[in-house]
Structure formats: C-alpha cells, structure tokens
Amino acid sequence: MWSWLFQRITAVLLIVCLAIHLIYTHIAGIGDLTYDTVGQRVAHGTFTALDIILLAAGIYHALNGLRMVLMDYWFTSRKRALALTIVLWVVGVAFLVYGIWGLWPYIGYKVG
Amino acid sequence: MSAKPRETANVGAGLWKATGMWAWLFFRISGLVLVFYLGAHIIIISTGAWAEGGTTFTDVMKFLEHPVALVLDLALVVAVLYHALNGVRIILMDFGIGIQKHKIIFWSCVAVIVICFVIFAYVAFSYIANGENPWALTGVMS
Numbered sequence: 394m395w396s397w398l399f400q401r402i403t404a405v406l407l408i409v410c411l412a413i414h415l416i417y418t419h420i421a422g423i424g425d426l427t428y429d430t431v432g433q434r435v436a437h438g439t440f441t442a443l444d445i446i447l448l449a450a451g452i453y454h455a456l457n458g459l460r461m462v463l464m465d466y467w468f469t470s471r472k473r474a475l476a477l478t479i480v481l482w483v484v485g486v487a488f489l490v491y492g493i494w495g496l497w498p499y500i501g502y503k504v505g
Numbered sequence: 506m507s508a509k510p511r512e513t514a515n516v517g518a519g520l521w522k523a524t525g526m527w528a529w530l531f532f533r534i535s536g537l538v539l540v541f542y543l544g545a546h547i548i549i550i551s552t553g554a555w556a557e558g559g560t561t562f563t564d565v566m567k568f569l570e571h572p573v574a575l576v577l578d579l580a581l582v583v584a585v586l587y588h589a590l591n592g593v594r595i596i597l598m599d600f601g602i603g604i605q606k607h608k609i610i611f612w613s614c615v616a617v618i619v620i621c622f623v624i625f626a627y628v629a630f631s632y633i634a635n636g637e638n639p640w641a642l643t644g645v646m647s
Contacts, residue, residue: 401599404592411585431566448547455540462533488547495551 400457403450410447441496448492456481524608532591535584542581575629582625583618590614 417434434440460468460481468477552561568574594610597603603610632638 401596404596408589408593411589415582415585431562451543455536455543458536459540462537488544491551492547495547495554 396457396460400454400461403454403457406446406450407454410443410450413443414447435496444496445493448496449489452485452488452492456485524611528591528594528611531587532595535588538584539588542584570632572633575633579622579626579629583622586618586621587614590617 435444460474460477463477464474468474549565552565555561569578591611591614594603594607594614597610598607628638628640
C-alpha cells in the first residue's frame with residue numbers, strides 16, 4: 394500500500410523535475426558541456442535542490458519498480474521478498490549518500 | 506463480440522494482440538532500462554567529484570557530445586517519455602479515468618512521444634551536422 398502510494402508520488406515528482414532536467418541537459422546543454430559550465434549550473438542552489446530531489450525520487454522509484462518486477466519472478470515468497478527489500482534499501486541509501494556527496498562541493502562553485 | 510469469443514480471444518498468442526499487454530511489456534522493459542541507466546548516470550556523472558579540476562569529467566562530457574552518444578541519448582528520450590506518459594495513463598486509470606478509452610490514450614501517448622522525439626532529434630542532428638546547438642542557452646546560467 395505505502396510502496397504503491399510512494400511510487401505514484403515519486404512518479405509525479407519525477408515528471409516535473411525530469412522535464413526541467415532533460416530540457417537543460419539535452420536541449421540547452423549540448424555543445425556547451427564542460428566541467429566549468431556544468432559546475433556553474435549546479436552551483437545554483439535551485440539546481441542543487443532539483444538534483445537532490447531527482448536523486449532521491451529517482452532512486453526510490455527505480456528500486457521500488459525493480460522490486461515489483463523481481464517479485465513477479467523469483468522473489469515470490471514473503472521471506473525472499475523481505476530479503477530483497479532490505480538489500481535494495483541498503484543499495485538505495487548508499488547511492489543517495491554517494492550522489493549527495495558528489496553534488497555538495499559544487500554549491501557556490503566559481504570558475505577558476 | 507459476444508462473451509465467449511472475447512474470452513477465447515485473450516488466450517495464448519491472442520493475448521498479445523491486446524494493446525494493454527504491449528503497453529505493460531514496454532513499460533516494464535523501459536523501466537528496467539531506466540534503472541540501469543540511473544545507476545550508470547550516477548556513477549559516470551560523479552567522476553566530476555573525484556578528479557581535481559575535472560579533467561576526467563570534461564573527457565566524459567566530450568564523449569557525451571559524440572554522435573554515437575547523442576543517438577543513444579535519443580533512445581533514452583524515447584524510453585523516458587514512454588515510461589512517463591504510460592505512467593500517467595496508469596495513474597489516470599488508478600483514479601478510474603479513461604479505462605474505457607485506454608487504447609486511445611495509449612496511441613495519444615505514442616503521438617506525443619513522436620512529436621517530442623522530432624524536437625530532440627532536430628537539436629541532436631543539427632549539432633552532429635554543424636557542431637552547433639540551434640537552441641543553446643550559452644551563458645544564461647553564468
């Protein structure tokens with residue numbers, strides 16, 4: 394029930410944030426991608442916040458989706474499903490912490 | 506169609522004639538592709554935080570502007586848009602909206618994807634052909 398609800402909530406978040414993210418990276422960004430230009434973009438607090446929301450919502454949505462797919466195949470019993478859920482939470486939290494660690498130094502980034 | 510042939514029409518290979526089943530299958534495939542992509546994306550983009558001055562990152566970015574990478578990007582755009590729009594279709598059905606019209610909604614989603622694909626492909630192929638992005642926002646963020 395909760396995983397179903399959060400899958401919908403993160404879906405809506407992803408649609409909004411990912412639209413902005415994709416337009417910036419795939420339309421406005423092509424031809425202008427260097428360490429400095431990307432660094433300047435994520436230096437803005439708005440983009441850092443957007444990226445962290447994307448990171449958290451994306452990881453939750455992706456791993457919960459993967460969990461639902463896997464529970465259709467081998468992880469069918471309650472015991473296996475629980476083991477899978479725990480492993481995916483550990484992987485997800487690790488990726489989230491790593492992603493935030495990667496984004497944080499750029500806040501206020503200036504060229505040079 | 507009467508009740509009997511409708512039942513038998515959904516058995517075996519006949520099942521895969523239903524739009525909804527294909528929608529479900531592509532949703533699942535695009536979802537798995539996107540899980541894999543998200544992991545790769547986080548790992549690749551985070552190279553920026555490892556290298557002093559970002560030489561590795563700039564090399565990665567140069568590769569991402571290579572024609573091969575741009576064409577792969579277009580495949581990604583299709584996967585993302587399909588997963589997003591079919592997801593909206595599913596959320597609508599959760600609220601009981603459009604269940605009778607789910608096939609029309611499915612094909613509307615496909616139409617929107619084609620339109621968006623053309624826009625993204627125009628930018629990508631202009632860049633491949635001229636080395637210039639027609640809609641670049643250079644300097645806007647700095």
